[in-house]
Amino acid sequence: MTHYDPNLEPVRPGDTVVRETVVTRGPNETVETVVVRESNAGWWVAGILGGLVLIAVLWILFARGPAPVTDDALLEAQAEAAAAQADADRAAIAGQVAGAQASVDIARADAARSSAEAARADAEARAAEARATEPVVIERPVPSTPAPAVVSPTAPQN
Secondary structure: OOOOOOOOOOOHHHHHHEEEEEEEEEOOOEEEEEEEEEOOOHHHHHHHHHHHHHHHHHHHHHOOOOOOOOHHHHHHHHHHHHHHHHHHHHHHHHHHHHHHHHHHHHHHHHHHHHHHHHHHHHHHHHHEEEHOOOOOOOOOOOOOEEEOOOOOOOOOOO
């Protein structure tokens, strides 16, 4: 039999205490007082369950193995995709440069053709102007005697 004296330990506010007195009559009269407090078993169960949950969470977090091999393959595939995209971009830029060069060449050819057409039109205009005007006749006297021959030291000697 355990004797619990509630006067030795102070009762906290809010605790439920039930006192029961049992008197036994017989050759020796016995008076027994039983003090029952509210049980904290629910808190103990909740604490144990909480600890188990915490241990389970830690086990799940730290029991994971190394990173799977697929991560390396995924990184390699991403690198190859980036290289392929860079090659495609490089090809597209080369095509744009070639297209621009072709446009410049076409523009130069058009400019040369336009320049040639302008020169031809100018020549035709001068020829038409020359045909349209009356010829100018310039008369000057011509000497009847030939001019004397001039010999210079640089003239060829035969």
